Amino acid sequence: MNFDFSDDQKFLKGEARKFLEANSPLGRARGVLENPAKGYDADLWKAVAGQGWLGAAIPEEFGGLGLGHLELCVIAEELGRAVAPIPFASTVYFLAEAIMLAGSDEQKADLLPKIAAGEIIGAIATSEGPGATTAATLQATVTDGKLTGVKIPVTDGDIADVALVLAKEGGKPGLFLVDLAGEGVAREAVKTLDPTRDAAKLVFKDAPARRVGAAGAGMELVEQVFDRAAVLIAFEQCGGSDRCLEMAKDYALERYAFGRVIASYQAIKHKLADMYVKNELARSNAYYGAWALNTNAPELPVAASAARIAASEAYWFSSKENIQTHGGIGFTWEMDCHLFYRRSRQLSLVAGAPRVWKERLVSHLERRNAAAA
Amino acid sequence: MDFNDSPDEAAYRQQVRDWLDANAPKARVAGDPEGGDGMAASKAWQATKAAAGYACITWPKEWGGQGGSPVQNVIFSQEEAKYPIPGNPFQIGLGMCVPTVMTFADEATKQRFVGPALRGEEIWSQLFSEPSGGSDVAGARTKAERAPDGSGDWLISGQKVWTTGAQFSDFGIVITRTSPDKPKHKGLTMFWVDMKDPGIEVKPIHQMSGGSGFNEVFFTDVRVKDSQRLGAVDEGWKVSLVTLMNERLAVGGQTGAGWQQFMEAARNTPGLDGGSALKDGALREKLADWYVQAEGLKHTRNRTMTALSRGQTPGPESSIGKIISAVQMQELGNTAIEMLDQYGIIDDPELASLNGAFHFSLMFGPGLRIAGGTDEILRNIIAERVLGLPGDIRVDKDVPFKDMPTGR
Numbered sequence: 098m099n100f101d102f103s104d105d106q107k108f109l110k111g112e113a114r115k116f117l118e119a120n121s122p123l124g125r126a127r128g129v130l131e132n133p134a135k136g137y138d139a140d141l142w143k144a145v146a147g148q149g150w151l152g153a154a155i156p157e158e159f160g161g162l163g164l165g166h167l168e169l170c171v172i173a174e175e176l177g178r179a180v181a182p183i184p185f186a187s188t189v190y191f192l193a194e195a196i197m198l199a200g201s202d203e204q205k206a207d208l209l210p211k212i213a214a215g216e217i218i219g220a221i222a223t224s225e226g227p228g229a230t231t232a233a234t235l236q237a238t239v240t241d242g243k244l245t246g247v248k249i250p251v252t253d254g255d256i257a258d259v260a261l262v263l264a265k266e267g268g269k270p271g272l273f274l275v276d277l278a279g280e281g282v283a284r285e286a287v288k289t290l291d292p293t294r295d296a297a298k299l300v301f302k303d304a305p306a307r308r309v310g311a312a313g314a315g316m317e318l319v320e321q322v323f324d325r326a327a328v329l330i331a332f333e334q335c336g337g338s339d340r341c342l343e344m345a346k347d348y349a350l351e352r353y354a355f356g357r358v359i360a361s362y363q364a365i366k367h368k369l370a371d372m373y374v375k376n377e378l379a380r381s382n383a384y385y386g387a388w389a390l391n392t393n394a395p396e397l398p399v400a401a402s403a404a405r406i407a408a409s410e411a412y413w414f415s416s417k418e419n420i421q422t423h424g425g426i427g428f429t430w431e432m433d434c435h436l437f438y439r440r441s442r443q444l445s446l447v448a449g450a451p452r453v454w455k456e457r458l459v460s461h462l463e464r465r466n467a468a469a470a
Numbered sequence: 471m472d473f474n475d476s477p478d479e480a481a482y483r484q485q486v487r488d489w490l491d492a493n494a495p496k497a498r499v500a501g502d503p504e505g506g507d508g509m510a511a512s513k514a515w516q517a518t519k520a521a522a523g524y525a526c527i528t529w530p531k532e533w534g535g536q537g538g539s540p541v542q543n544v545i546f547s548q549e550e551a552k553y554p555i556p557g558n559p560f561q562i563g564l565g566m567c568v569p570t571v572m573t574f575a576d577e578a579t580k581q582r583f584v585g586p587a588l589r590g591e592e593i594w595s596q597l598f599s600e601p602s603g604g605s606d607v608a609g610a611r612t613k614a615e616r617a618p619d620g621s622g623d624w625l626i627s628g629q630k631v632w633t634t635g636a637q638f639s640d641f642g643i644v645i646t647r648t649s650p651d652k653p654k655h656k657g658l659t660m661f662w663v664d665m666k667d668p669g670i671e672v673k674p675i676h677q678m679s680g681g682s683g684f685n686e687v688f689f690t691d692v693r694v695k696d697s698q699r700l701g702a703v704d705e706g707w708k709v710s711l712v713t714l715m716n717e718r719l720a721v722g723g724q725t726g727a728g729w730q731q732f733m734e735a736a737r738n739t740p741g742l743d744g745g746s747a748l749k750d751g752a753l754r755e756k757l758a759d760w761y762v763q764a765e766g767l768k769h770t771r772n773r774t775m776t777a778l779s780r781g782q783t784p785g786p787e788s789s790i791g792k793i794i795s796a797v798q799m800q801e802l803g804n805t806a807i808e809m810l811d812q813y814g815i816i817d818d819p820e821l822a823s824l825n826g827a828f829h830f831s832l833m834f835g836p837g838l839r840i841a842g843g844t845d846e847i848l849r850n851i852i853a854e855r856v857l858g859l860p861g862d863i864r865v866d867k868d869v870p871f872k873d874m875p876t877g878r
Contacts, residue, residue, distance in 0.1 A: 098479065098541070098779055099472055100772040167471060346857055361860040363846075366853035373852055374790045378766030385769045388471050403762045410762075455758035456751075462733065462761065463748070 100384060102171060110171035113150070114178070120144060122179030123433050126293045129182040130436070133288075136256040136295040137218075142183045146215025151189055155197070159209035166325075166391040170332045170383075177336030177444075180436045182293040184218045184253040186333070186447065190326035192219025195261055195272065198325070199310030199318050204274065208259070220257035220277075222248035222299055223319060229453050230263065232316050237264035237301065239273055243281070244306040247298065252447055254297030255286045261322075262299075262306065263315050270315035273306035280304065291443035293436065320457075323448045324401040328386035331401075334408035334444050335380050341415035341437050342372045345422040352424075365422060372415045379404075379411035399465070402458035409451045412441040473772070475545075476779065482542050486524075486549045493518055498554035509638065511556035516590025525588050526564055533572065534588045540778045559635055563587050563594030567643045570713045571662060574700040579662075583641070595642035595665065596713065597687055599632040602876065605847045607645070607714070608655050608707055609866075612689060614646035624661065624699075626669075626692040632841075636672045636685035639665045643713065644689075649704050650872040657871055658706035661698045668692070679833035726799050726831035727824060729760040732806055735823050739809055747809050756805055763794050786855040789848040796838040796845070803831030 102110070125138045145151065154169045155161025162168075169189070176185055193212045196204055211217045223230050225237065225248060237246025244264055251260065254277075262273045275282065281304030289296045310318045346369055349360035359365050386404030389397040416438040420427040427434045445451060475483055499511035519525040520534060527543045529535025536542070568587045572580055586592040603609050612628025626646055636642070642663050649657030663670065669692035674682040701709040733748065736757070741747040748754070770791070774784045806828035807814035819826040839845050853859045866874055 098475060098772060098775045100769065100776045102471060342857075346859070349859070357863070358860060361863065363850070363862060366857075366859050367846070367849040369857055369859065370849035370852040373857060374793055377770055377787065377790055378763060378794070381766045381769035381773060382762060384471070384773065385765065388473070391471065402758075403765045406758060406762045407766055452755065455755050458758045458761065459733075459754045462757075466730075466733065 100388075102167060106167055106171050109168055110175060113148075113172050113175040116144075116148060117175055117179040117181070122181055123436060126180040126182045126436050126440075127433075129293045133286075133292040133295075136286075137184055137253070138182045141181065142218075143215060145181075145183060145185065149213075151185070151193075151215055152209075152213025154189075155193060155209050155213045159205060160213040161209065162213075166329075167387055169329060170387045170390075173329045173332035174336035177333030177440075178340045180293060180337065180440050184220070184256060184295065186326065186330060187221060187253040187257065188212055188217070188219040190329045191221040191322060192259065192261060194325045195221075195309055195318065195322045198321060199272070199314075201309075204307070204309065208274075217258040218253060218256055220251050220253045220260040221319075221322070222251040222254065222260050223263045224248065224250060229449060232270050235263065235265055235270055237262065239264045239266040239271065239306050239308075242306055243303040244273060244275055244301045245303060247300050249298040250287050250289060250296040251299050252443075253295045254299050255284050256295045260299065261309065262301070263319055264306070266308070266312060269313035270319075271312055272309045272315040272318045274309055275301065275304050275306050289443070291439035293439065294443055320398070324398050325390055326448050327401040327405040327454070328383065328390045328397075330444050330448060331379070331383040331386055331404035331408035334412040334441070335376065335383050337437050337440055337444070338372075338376050338379065338408070338412040338415040341412070341419040341434075342369065342376060344434070344437075345369055345372065345415075345419040348423050359422075368418050368422065372411075372418060375407075375411040375414050379407040382407040399458060399461045402454045402461065405448070405454050406451050406458065409441075409445040409454075412437075413445065416441040479541060479545060479779065483545050483549065486546050489522060489524070490549055490553060493522070494550070494553035495555060496553075499556055508557060509559065512559055513590040515556050516558075516560055520589040525590075529588075533584050539781075540784075541775060544775060544778070559593055559638065560587070560590055562596050562634055563592075563639075563641075566596050566713045567594035567641075570643055570660070570700060570709060573712055574660070574709055575662070576697070579697070583662075592640040593635060593638055595633050595636045595639040595687075597630040597633055597636075597642045597644035597663075598710065598713075599630060601629055601631050601686075603631075605844060607710060608658065610645050610647055610658060612644065612646050613650070614648050614659055614661065614694075617693060622696045624694050624696065626661070626663070626689045626694060628689050630687040630689070631675070631684075633672075633685045633687050634683060636665065636687050637674055641665060642687075643700065645706050645710050647871065648706075651870050652704065653868050654866055654871045654874065655707045657704055658710070659703050660700040660706040660709040661694050662700060663692065663694055663698065667694075677837060679830065679837065681834075726834065727802060727806070727827040729757055729764055729802070731824055731827060732760065732802055733757060735806055735828070736809060739823075753805070753809060756801075760798055760802055763798055767791055767794055786851050789843070789851050792838070792842065793845055793848050796835060799831045799838060800835030803828045803833075803835060807832060 120141060125141050129135050129138055149162045150172050152161030153164050153172055154166050157163035196208050237244065244262060246264055248262060257277055260275050260277055262275050263270060264273055281302045283300040285298045287296050287298050349365050350358055352359050382403045386400045389400035420434045420438060423432060423434055426432055495515060499507050516525060523536045524546060526535045527538040527546055528540060531537050564587060568584060571583055587594060598607050600610055600612060612626065612630060614624045614626045617623040617625050642665055643660060644663050645658055645660050647657055648659040669690045671688040673686045675684045675686060676682055736748040736753055737746055739747040741750045774788060777784060816822050817826055817829040822829060854861055
């Protein structure tokens with residue numbers, strides 16, 4: 098039994114933390130928060146590219162480090178702790194994963210080296226309005242290689258070079274690559290709960306689109322990409338959630354009320370213990386997801402669902418109770434608590450809401466049980 | 471990161487499998503472990519394991535163990551669980567009482583007791599809790615005084631409660647108050663007692679779940695020799711800490727019906743729209759939550775196993791298991807019963823779903839949330855020992871025990 102990261106992977110995690118701490122991550126998130134027109138922190142993005150993190154899981158033949166997904170998981174956790182204001186998830190977890198999973202040789206040769214080098218930013222565009230997008234509700238269409246439709250919101254849509262767009266072709270969903278600097282694309286920034294991350298409305302009118310993967314397989318491919326992204330995002334969520342607990346603990350140990358540190362009150366102790374319990378459950382589920390992702394196990398959809406649900410719950414709980422532990426000061430703009438509160442919501446929604454994942458999880462369990470019966 | 475045994479672990483597992491294949495029972499014996507055929511089967515299986523060194527794997531070889539690692543212990547338990555083994559009434563004795571005897575008794579006492587306990591010939595109880603005590607073990611009031619005849623013997627009087635298995639125990643370790651003038655942690659002394667001694671009376675407690683696993687034990691001028699003392703006079707708190715430390719490792723997570731059983735029951739119960747209740751969105755969300763909690767605990771145990779296999783000791787973080795599973799047991803049982811609607815009140819194993827497993831969860835859940843540390847105490851443990859937050863303010867630490875307010 099070896100259900101832990103290796104010493105090398107832990108070393109990488111430690112180095113990532115040092116690097117990010119040296120780069121003042123919360124200050125950088127705040128820099129974007131207070132100037133959302135920036136979209137992201139371009140300097141941090143370049144620095145992260147310089148570390149090779151964008152290509153951690155990309156094979157060496159395509160300019161990556163050729164490490165693996167476990168290495169990407171430990172990096173993700175540190176980016177989550179740092180509330181990094183960069184399009185890492187959009188570019189690496191969604192675009193690079195989709196291309197590695199289903200891209201043609203030409204698409205791999207074209208895009209993966211650019212992603213690894215930090216030369217392009219990616220985005221994934223599935224949502225078209227309130228509610229989850231399904232094959233039945235999908236409106237965007239591709240005809241003769243031209244995409245028409247509206248996608249909102251698209252995380253990093255305003256700063257991305259390339260988007261993966263879910264659209265119908267011949268009546269069936271497909272996944273398409275669209276050059277956002279090309280013709281037929283109009284973008285408009287949209288305000289979101291987490292302004293440290295860029296978001297946009299994308300309007301396509303006969304925009305040239307190249308299909309990724311098989312015709313008609315868009316929905317399945319998006320699910321596969323979401324499963325992979327869910328595990329990686331779960332590590333970001335664990336990182337952020339742990340940081341919330343640390344912040345709450347540190348504050349509770351220095352803040353006095355009625356003559357004692359508030360950390361000595363059972364109401365606060367039990368609140369922090371509950372954060373710890375949720376964080377540990379999330380971490381254990383994320384580890385299993387990491388194992389399933391790294392070994393491409395058939396359990397991946399179930400493991401990814403559990404990782405996403407547990408991590409979303411833990412981060413939501415820790416980020417809101419962190420504010421509560423801080424009291425009034427925690428509700429101010431100047432304190433960092435709201436950076437985590439915002440990011441917890443962004444990460445919980447970006448690959449589909451937890452209630453959708455709960456439904457997917459139970460459907461998988463039903464099928465698994467039916468198969469076993 | 472993988473789930474496979476290391477080569478050493480795999481070799482040990484194979485050795486265990488071979489031995490179990492040749493020696494483990496092939497059919498379950500009916501009856502409670504508390505008496506009759508069930509108890510006889512338990513004792514026989516324990517003796518078989520002891521003869522082969524599998525009864526207490528982590529104990530030193532000189533005491534009948536294997537000097538094995540905690541991981542080997544877990545491997546044995548995993549493999550043993552695949553067989554219809556009888557109940558285990560020895561856990562409290564071998565997990566907590568006998569290790570305390572091994573640490574604090576004289577050589578002759580150890581020689582007298584360790585072997586028979588290991589072989590399942592004698593059963594031990596832990597007599598700590600008291601009616602007014604709850605989680606405050608150091609508040610014990612059962613008193614031990616020197617006998618007035620100058621023999622050096624002690625006379626024990628008082629009452630213990632929640633004593634698991636006292637009704638079939640042969641011996642027990644009991645914590646007593648010897649110096650009420652000292653602060654509470656400094657006036658306690660530990661003894662071992664023969665449960666058949668005159669003056670000891672055991673009364674089973676009828677639980678809300680209907681069972682009677684626990685007992686009240688009354689002591690009336692029970693005479694014990696000074697040689698039955700474990701540790702120094704008034705140093706019993708230190709002795710009890712050794713026992714309680716072992717308790718954390720010994721108390722397991724028995725959780726009753728789980729998400730699988732719920733899913734199966736939901737599939738077979740009509741929902742509000744006339745189809746299957748398993749299509750009900752509200753129930754599906756709960757089912758997902760329970761699955762995620764159960765998986766989280768399973769993989770937390772895998773992480774603990776990994777730590778054990780690297781020679782680290784599991785810390786107080788293992789408290790999260792009971793916090794999650796005991797509440798889930800209660801909630802899952804209750805949701806299942808609500809799903810059955812009016813029929814849900816029926817608690818007849820002949821009629822109820824899964825032979826009443828959900829009713830058992832509902833009715834035993836409250837006990838599990840208390841036994842071995844309440845939810846509240848476990849949260850304190852996490853807050854203080856894992857997160858390093860200050861202990862609760864203690865008003866009783868330096869007050870002579872006899873002057874402490876007691877309430878009821």
